[in-house]
Amino acid sequence: MEKLDIKSRTLVELTGEFAQMGLARFRAGQVFRWLSRGAMGFEEMTDLSKDLRRELAERYEIRGAEIVRRQVSQIDGTIKFLFRLFDGQCVESVLMRYHYGISICISTQVGCKMNCSFCATGKSGFARDLFPSEMLSQVQAASKDVGERISHIVLMGMGEPLDNFENVLRFLELVTCPEGMDLSMRAISLSTCGLVDKIYALAEKKLQLTLSVSLHAPNDGIRSRTMPVNKRWPIGELMKACRYYTKMTGRRISFEYAMIQGVNDSDACARELAGRLRGMLAHVNLIPVNDVTGAGYKKSDAGRQRRFAQILQEHGVTATVRRTLGADIEASCGQLRRKTEGGKGHEGSL
Ligand code: SAH
Numbered sequence: 001m002e003k004l005d006i007k008s009r010t011l012v013e014l015t016g017e018f019a020q021m022g023l024a025r026f027r028a029g030q031v032f033r034w035l036s037r038g039a040m041g042f043e044e045m046t047d048l049s050k051d052l053r054r055e056l057a058e059r060y061e062i063r064g065a066e067i068v069r070r071q072v073s074q075i076d077g078t079i080k081f082l083f084r085l086f087d088g089q090c091v092e093s094v095l096m097r098y099h100y101g102i103s104i105c106i107s108t109q110v111g112c113k114m115n116c117s118f119c120a121t122g123k124s125g126f127a128r129d130l131f132p133s134e135m136l137s138q139v140q141a142a143s144k145d146v147g148e149r150i151s152h153i154v155l156m157g158m159g160e161p162l163d164n165f166e167n168v169l170r171f172l173e174l175v176t177c178p179e180g181m182d183l184s185m186r187a188i189s190l191s192t193c194g195l196v197d198k199i200y201a202l203a204e205k206k207l208q209l210t211l212s213v214s215l216h217a218p219n220d221g222i223r224s225r226t227m228p229v230n231k232r233w234p235i236g237e238l239m240k241a242c243r244y245y246t247k248m249t250g251r252r253i254s255f256e257y258a259m260i261q262g263v264n265d266s267d268a269c270a271r272e273l274a275g276r277l278r279g280m281l282a283h284v285n286l287i288p289v290n291d292v293t294g295a296g297y298k299k300s301d302a303g304r305q306r307r308f309a310q311i312l313q314e315h316g317v318t319a320t321v322r323r324t325l326g327a328d329i330e331a332s333c334g335q336l337r338r339k340t341e342g343g344k345g346h347e348g349s350l
Helices: 011-020 026-036 050-059 132-146 161-176 196-205 220-226 235-249 267-277 302-314
Strands: 066-072 079-084 090-098 101-105 109-111 126-129 152-155 188-192 210-214 253-259 282-288 318-321
Touching: 011 026, 066 132, 079 132, 090 132, 101 132, 126 161, 132 161, 152 161, 161 188, 161 196, 188 196, 196 210, 196 235, 210 235, 220 235, 235 253, 253 302, 267 282, 267 302, 282 302, 302 318
Parallel strands: 101 152, 152 188, 188 210, 210 253, 253 282, 282 318
Antiparallel strands: 066 079, 079 090, 090 101, 109 126
16 A cells, blocks of 8 residues: 655644544644654654554655755855655755855756746656655755755746645645744745746735746747747736736735847847836846757846846836856756756756
């Protein structure tokens, strides 16, 4: 019989299951706290009897994320982890140090279905969704590795978080649970390529997380060429969903805009983008594109970046240019891809 994924269960669920097993009520809390602290096996749970530990191990498994490789940037100390999951699949996470704390960028899927032309992740296809336990495990394993508490989480690694909606929501519930890791929802950002139906669904939850929307173009012509998702949900519909999101949550949306020389970085593009965002509670994050797909995309130069930001500001839209971290270890935006364990051979077509 397949064992149950205990770390993906909420405290309420665990309490219910334990009650059915005839266990005392406080046991669920005990086990939940062990799991939240990153216990990797039931034998670590020394305040449970040996018999109980054995009983739990027969019924449940603890899905972790084993570090199979870590690379440290010589430039800024950013660390990229390659994790192996219970079935041998691998994902990457990136740990970054900021003045306000330590932030980790985690993966939500093995691979991605979205196939944005500038992003490496989609190039090697899609394998599967991650379980909530596996998202938690990336945070826990990285935190253990550096021996420090992680204060911020961004769901911007491999995968499209809103394409793994239920598991991501459950992860958010687990990681913010006061009896668990107790992170503030405000310390979490979720980035989406624009799955409009799911943005509406997320808005209904009224969570205080930061929503980032990968826009990357001011109009449907450019966006459909680089992001296939735009053919399903064009910019007009995406913007409508974003306005609804802000109305429901009161939260400012962060728009990601990867600047690609000669593709989306003209003055006219900046003005068109400003027109789209005017009057919205929005912030634009400009990201000099990393050419990772062999498409020949070049970063807009520093002068262009400044000018683009300036036009947005002049039109009343706040914008900043994102600092690139971890460039020497391929840990920057869009550089994460499916890897085999040794970390050398890339799976798939590349
Ligand atoms: N699927 C989600 C989250 C993962 S990507 C999303 O699309 O938002 C995290 C961010 O990196 C997104 O904004 C994505 O568009 C951006 N990105 C991908 N490839 C990039 C590249 N080559 N250069 C700069 N940013 C890139």
